[in-house]
Amino acid sequence: MTSPSADATPTPDACSNVPYGSSLPSPPPVEYAAIILASTYGERLFPLTDDADATNADDDDVRQRRRRLPKHLLPLANGTVLDRLLLSLSFAGYGYIILLEISETAVDAPSQRTVAPDAPASCPMVVRTVPLSPDVTSGSADALRLLISGGHLHPKSHAMVLTGDLVVMCPGTLRAAAEAHREARMQYPCRGDVACTMLLSDVGREDEDGAPLKESAKQKKGWLSREDEEIDYTGLSSLPPSSSVATYPHSPLPHRRVLLKRPLLEVEEDIHFDGTLPKLSIPFVSALLPSSAGGGLSIRTDLHDVHVYVLSNWALGALNSYRWRHMTSLQGEYVPMLVRRQGRGVAAVVPDPKSNGDGGESMSGGGRSVDSSRVGSRDGKEEEDETAFVVSAVVVPRGLRLLMRACTVPAYLFACREVVSMNCFSTYLFSWEM
Structure with missing residues (x-):
């Protein structure tokens, strides 16, 4: 099977590591780029994630809030949600990743680095991190507009848009x-x-008689519900x-x-x-x-709808x-x-x-x-x-493996349980080449 970015593999110049704060090279003309939207905290995962409504910097709760993590950096087995998503994209053959990350967890200027997963059948990836402020963007569409206007995506490239809380156990x-x-x-x-x-x-899901189950019945049985x-x-x-x-x-x-x-x-x-x-x-x-x-x-x-969209240019x-x-x-x-x-x-x-x-x-x-x-x-x-x-x-x-969003506390706990039980990618780690 041809990889999504096989028609135009990033050149060594485009894949070279760029220090923070310096000008970035032009985006590689890959056929398909992957865009990860990680520009929100995840209020539905409170208290695991930051409370975006807290405004008093002198309050003890705010200082505690700053020690919490956004949803894409929550732990998942021996890594984070973002680590496993990047590994799935590597297995799927994506060579150019654009990470739109909330500004409190990213550097002030866009940066670019090479990700080399220590796993067979994976490929090195160029990950470009674009920091975004919650005050600038009010949704995923605004985030994509800033990315396009900033020239981070080649005009001829199509894009797969994913959320940072996506959990994929079958990269295919x-x-x-x-x-x-x-x-x-x-x-x-x-x-x-x-x-x-x-x-x-x-x-x-169906019950013993073959009748479809409601979401409340799924939750009582310990299954994933919406x-x-x-x-x-x-x-x-x-x-x-x-x-x-x-x-x-x-x-x-x-x-x-x-x-x-x-x-x-x-x-x-x-x-x-x-x-x-x-x-x-x-x-x-x-x-x-x-x-x-x-x-x-x-x-x-x-x-x-797990918020995975392949959009034409x-x-x-x-x-x-x-x-x-x-x-x-x-x-x-x-x-x-x-x-x-x-x-x-x-x-x-x-x-x-x-x-x-x-x-x-x-x-x-x-x-x-x-x-x-x-x-x-x-x-x-x-x-x-x-x-x-x-x-x-x-x-x-x-019948296929897990594909879900860890965007709520029950969904995140379900994903942790399933990932541990499947023991998927448990021995593979990332090597961030700087």
């Missing part, structure tokens, strides 16, 4: 997402491009056997087209307080579903444009917007390059071209503005 799933995104761009049965490929984990704000209504298209795994030989996991993504709290909100629930509606459903699939659509709530550029500057969350706003606008063409996402918006600023997306005439084109020729694009998903079945 991270590679499968990039492989599915690559091959879907070349072989997906539509004229457009793939804007985003997300990674979903099947977390459904809170209401973590549950989505996810609609996936059905693919015929000819378009399943056999069509994409390099992707070990099947992927589907995402036609619906709405939070559970939004769908089941009782707006009129009369006990009625709003109905799900999917616009352009007949145009979005391929005719060969027979119009099949499955809507599920047992698929967990033009989708990253559109995020940095004036049209979507109001969005702060990648998971809660930008990705659902891409899902909703699939039937409207790329012109509904990418702004007109001839327009300067209402602020007169350049629409280049921080040096990243977002020309709608070239989005969805594989040979550089112009396409119509109504060219379709696709949002797909790779579904990780229940």
Whole structure:
């Protein structure tokens, strides 16, 4: 299987260690870069992590707060959550990692260093640390805009965006997402491009009679459970056997087209307080579903969005444009917007390059071209503005190893227990070459 960054391996000059405070080299033109979002403390993990609401520097609780760790540096077996995530990315073949880290746990200036895991079948990685202040960014979308505007990502590179609290016990799933995104761009049965490929984990459980268990029942049995704000209504298209795994030989996991993504709290909100629930509606459903699939659509709530998104370079550029500057969350706003606008063409996402918006600023997306005439084109020729694009998903079945976010205290304790019981990567350590 080809590694995600095999098409453009970082050169020795780009991989050289750079001292703190010095100017960094240009980002390597890798096909896929990994972006780790570790710019928040994790309030849902309190008191294990910092209390961001504390403001009195003379208070004893604040001095105690400074001795706590952010969520990506919490211990996990013989390492930290971040150590194991970097090791999983190394096993998956990613050679260029961008770590967006909260400023209290990072240096003032961006830095770059080489990570060499002491493990077989792993590859050295160039890790670029970009410190962020919580006062500057209010969400994951803002953090990505600062990264793009700062020139830390090559304009031609696609990116896999992950959270710093991600726990991956099967690194092949991270590679499968990039492989599915690559091959879907070349072989997906539509004229457009793939804007985003997300990674979903099947977390459904059944009782002895085969009936699905509620989240409260999972928690009582000691299994991983989700809170209401973590549950989505996810609609996936059905693919015929000819378009399943056999069509994409390099992707070990099947992927589907995402036609619906709405939070559970939004769908089941009782707006009129009369006990009625709003109905799900999917616009352009007949145009979005391929005719060969027979119009099949499955809507599920047992698929967990673990905040792993493979974004095409033009989708990253559109995020940095004036049209979507109001969005702060990648998971809660930008990705659902891409899902909703699939039937409207790329012109509904990418702004007109001839327009300067209402602020007169350049629409280049921080040096990243977002020309709608070239989005969805594989040979550089112009396409119509109504060219379709696709949002797909790779579904990780229940039988595979752990894939979760340690973003709550119960989830973190569950991850610690599972990692120790699996004894995964227990003998491998990192060598930080400075």
